[in-house]
Amino acid sequence: MSKSVFIGELTWKEYEAKVAEGNCVAMLPVGALEQHGHHMCMNVDVLLPTAVCQRVAERIGALVLPGIQYGYKSQQKSGGGNHFPGTTSLDGATLTHTVQDIIRELARHGVRRLVMMNGHYENSMFIVEGIDLALRELRYAGVDDFKVVALSYWDFVRDPQVIGRLYPDGFLGWDIEHGGVFETSLMLALYPQLVDLDKVVDHPPATFPPYDVFPVIPERTPAPGTLSSAKTASREKGELILSVCVSGISAAVREAFDLAT
Amino acid sequence: MSKSVFIGELTWKEYEAKVAEGNCVAMLPVGALEQHGHHMCMNVDVLLPTAVCQRVAERIGALVLPGIQYGYKSQQKSGGGNHFPGTTSLDGATLTHTVQDIIRELARHGVRRLVMMNGHYENSMFIVEGIDLALRELRYAGVDDFKVVALSYWDFVRDPQVIGRLYPDGFLGWDIEHGGVFETSLMLALYPQLVDLDKVVDHPPATFPPYDVFPVIPERTPAPGTLSSAKTASREKGELILSVCVSGISAAVREAFDLAT
Amino acid sequence: MSKSVFIGELTWKEYEAKVAEGNCVAMLPVGALEQHGHHMCMNVDVLLPTAVCQRVAERIGALVLPGIQYGYKSQQKSGGGNHFPGTTSLDGATLTHTVQDIIRELARHGVRRLVMMNGHYENSMFIVEGIDLALRELRYAGVDDFKVVALSYWDFVRDPQVIGRLYPDGFLGWDIEHGGVFETSLMLALYPQLVDLDKVVDHPPATFPPYDVFPVIPERTPAPGTLSSAKTASREKGELILSVCVSGISAAVREAFDLAT
Amino acid sequence: MSKSVFIGELTWKEYEAKVAEGNCVAMLPVGALEQHGHHMCMNVDVLLPTAVCQRVAERIGALVLPGIQYGYKSQQKSGGGNHFPGTTSLDGATLTHTVQDIIRELARHGVRRLVMMNGHYENSMFIVEGIDLALRELRYAGVDDFKVVALSYWDFVRDPQVIGRLYPDGFLGWDIEHGGVFETSLMLALYPQLVDLDKVVDHPPATFPPYDVFPVIPERTPAPGTLSSAKTASREKGELILSVCVSGISAAVREAFDLAT
Amino acid sequence: MSKSVFIGELTWKEYEAKVAEGNCVAMLPVGALEQHGHHMCMNVDVLLPTAVCQRVAERIGALVLPGIQYGYKSQQKSGGGNHFPGTTSLDGATLTHTVQDIIRELARHGVRRLVMMNGHYENSMFIVEGIDLALRELRYAGVDDFKVVALSYWDFVRDPQVIGRLYPDGFLGWDIEHGGVFETSLMLALYPQLVDLDKVVDHPPATFPPYDVFPVIPERTPAPGTLSSAKTASREKGELILSVCVSGISAAVREAFDLAT
């Protein structure tokens, strides 16, 4: 029981002991419930950062908090738009206050190091605001040594060689990777039972004008909801991504928090 | 893939089809990250209502939303108090707005029937407020047929005979069942690997004066954090509870939503 | 003039002097404007806790703040539901912030001991949240010795002998005591002119399924709005309740705040 | 019992019947808990508008809601400042939302005419905002015939002859009437037991520069907290004011709501 | 470049140096976008306090922040009402939080002296609330020497002789000066190109009953939106007003902040 990296699977005494050791790093996956095309389940943005958290935590001795299951509203150019059935999103303030509340509680426990592991592009700024409000409040409480690392796991795939292996025909940018090769490959590596490659719709990459229109014009999103085709996704690509993310993030967290390697 | 009752494990097309059938019932487990004594993990209040939801959903053809992982602040007389390490709680408004946001989105999808399955005593009134604010807002949007059933699963264990089998020496009330026979038995039936009966501290039931003091006086909570001893918990009791809850709640939901049996 | 226990009836100099003595206990009645059946006025939940406050304050030398006149939304199983004309309720956040604001101001005055005297069941958790937010904020202001006792006055009627005298035919639980024997008897003892026993509707106790439905199903509440019959209410019972509450609460407050008896 | 103009003293059936008659006018006193000098109690701003409401209601057949007991923060030039012990004020948003919530509920009851009777200068703009937010929300609910009259009762004393009788030596403006001749006279007419004329401090009228400084400079407020001397207050003046206010407001409400006289 | 009094026109190094000198006074104009009759543009309430700020800042060595461009909702008796096209107003809380946020940031920069220069009557109380919330929060951060002077520039025109020159036929009060002689004269002195005197509608001063009605009754406002006629406005009067305001406010700010003259 006490071997789990998931805080939810520990007793409070085990958690207390872990925090008392000092240097305890908590990791918080932040996801979404969002359509990911015809071929993939809707909790991808929770499953993936949770899986990355788990592997990083095992490697560096960190703990993983229960993930935030709902995220900010899907935007057309990054997630297809918030008009799809199934996509279930929070107002920005709700997400921000969830982050703020969790940080306040972690500080009470004695934790001083947190990794926010974002799995849904649109969450970023509301996470940032939650962190800012929380750290401001903690300063009022006399706590000024709480440190947060905020990241989106895909940002660690930067090596041109890796990108070349993932996208032999050229990389078109993270923005249209919603439900595409990247996420689908990771799901194939981690949760193949939640992917049905036969249902991938092979459409050209979505293109958008350099502005957004509200209310969204649904026709601008490719009908299946994905922004690029997952046709060339594979388990091997997913394993590569996972390995790159886990090692990159592990190193980054160690560096950011001055942890021994 | 499409057989799952968990919305997160469906594609949006599968979900859309299910909603289009009409009469779709969505179920939302609302839990907490909270200490549950020396012998049990901290995500009990998420795991249990989720498990009940899953079984009810299978029986009545409903769908289960990703659970709310963090709940309202633990109170001394019902959860030991919010001063324990590990217990990680939200402000009331954060929980309320999470509920409100999810209901607003479900209504957009076309859903009109929701079961709020509470697993953490202290959540109740903030869930109620979230429902009220959401239904009020939906009326402004012209939606007046959205219906919510709100329940705490333990309230369905009312049969004196069942209670007699669970507590042969007498039942002392739900309020002190935090981390006691009830929850521990359910966990033994569902997640035995997350319980360590050897670590149960066998203390007399907690007693409290008829008032609350803030800030909490930690000494008033039994040291392990449980409010009654789980010593007589058993897998069999857990299976009995589960069976009673699942059948009772299934019947109640069918009745409340006029579903065919 | 200076003899009053009501803060509103003191000059600020009298109040200042009282606070300067040290150990000053402030008491805040929190009520509601809510239907209480055909036979009773709608401000019962303000009048009763205020009357209890007054008597306790006289006994222990405390002061009574102006009561909060509006409370949280009436729930069907405890107050009949919020659909009745006359019932006039606040959103949860409004009640919570009212409590928070008052505590912040009391702290500025130098008060460090507060009794929240609740007279309306549905208020409890929003009062708790107001206290929590206020004490958290006070800690940021460097005030960490503000202490609050929160109670609902009826919780002090626990002696089985007393309950036997009030309910010779058996007690069915506080939850259905809305507008019933308990409140009506107290009103007969305190404000007989606001009760018309002839208008009591003698209906069987309300029974509810173990779940709530929103929007409320009005037919589930007995037509007069009461949850049990007040037929056997009497002035004598009211005096008994009052005496039990006043002495019990006085003792509790003394104990909680380490006051000399 | 049913003769009372106070809604809190009616049963819900009596209130329902009154509203069903049509043209029902509800009146809401909005006050404060605020220092009013050495010679007067602190709930003056609740007592006075409530008394005016009662008399107007009796005259025009209106109903009076329970008063809002706490108001916005006392400002130096109109109330002496919020630094006095005893003065217990709400944040602006708390007052605004209280007003908004009450209006929303009145609309649900079927009421369409409300008089906001302000008794505390600093409340005005937060009442206005509460009304605006409520009417906006009601429009979303399809209610567009809810009408509010907002007033401060002292604004009805405009007749130069009356002012001449109240202030034979010249009137210096409402702004410094805090705890002065006006309010003290009214209290002498209505609640003489809550005034102690012997304790009036006879100081020259407060004078202020044409700007405000925050944090407040306490020395700028006359030491007793009043902004002008109440030395020439009298019961007769109070009766005159009351009579002028009651008749003026009664006429105004009738006019504003097209009521028969 | 560095000679500007406008913070927005400085580099951060220039600003930093100015603050480091000590005694730095920041000035924040708070305006509105609001109709000002047929003869004047709608940003009068921003232009005028900004112009006054600029001149005062030049005289006393202060700096001027970018003005708040939108203000609180226009009220009928002071601005004609919020029903006019063009008038674009904020909710009270939005204005309050804008003020609070700016003060929090100034304090972080090391500024400790701020002048709030209001140009729109209806803003006052929401500015006051923003200041109060900000100073309260700063105290939690350990900053207790931040001082704010809040003023409306017209309050500095108090000299009866000056008023006599502006209103030779008698002054009717600031409340009806919306779009009248005062503002129009100032605009003629400062931005004559934004005034078209030919379009002034010469109507009698607006008169209102001593109460407000919501929703507003548009007919009660003179049709052009002004509350008194600007017919006798002139550039000379504007220069007089400007001179009186600038010298009065300069002296007041020096006095309030103990600045050398």
Added chain:
Amino acid sequence: MSKSVFIGELTWKEYEAKVAEGNCVAMLPVGALEQHGHHMCMNVDVLLPTAVCQRVAERIGALVLPGIQYGYKSQQKSGGGNHFPGTTSLDGATLTHTVQDIIRELARHGVRRLVMMNGHYENSMFIVEGIDLALRELRYAGVDDFKVVALSYWDFVRDPQVIGRLYPDGFLGWDIEHGGVFETSLMLALYPQLVDLDKVVDHPPATFPPYDVFPVIPERTPAPGTLSSAKTASREKGELILSVCVSGISAAVREAFDLAT
């Protein structure tokens, strides 16, 4: 006077007439007060989108609202970080509600087409949230034809040839363009008096790890606050950018709103 494209410089009658013509497009610049290096003033993010708005408005017959002067908190990787003196930022909710309030008011005026012209990278998501909340609320009010185009003006510089002329040595991405060639060139073309090229610090482009740390590590930002050197900025480049933006955005707005060209 009526020739201005700035709404603030129109009378309400002129504005009313313009809106009555139909198809009126309002444009709202959203900026910030933020450090822009040693060589540039701090209101760049207001001046630039306002200038673009003005030119687009002139071309397509639109109107320009007063700009929002304060923006969301500067982030290290896009604006250097919010720790610089002078940078004066709003909480996310404040910016969001400002946008929501303005849209609500425009809708009341009869406007149905709005362009949000963002000039500060960090604002984007809080603008999006403001738009979403406003359109949601407008739907409750029965307005479902309000359309918003949201854009950041730099996104219209996409032509590789143009980018080649701006960055002959290679383009490193918009993210590090804070205070660099792009903004500086535009300022040279528009407000040369607010730029001092001699003070440009010629540093290598900022590089950051693929994660953020909070609180910010100031040393990671180049000391002058810029993220890339403006050394090669020129008036000519600024004119090119301006021309590309104005024509691109004009075309986009016409297209999005189906305006005749």
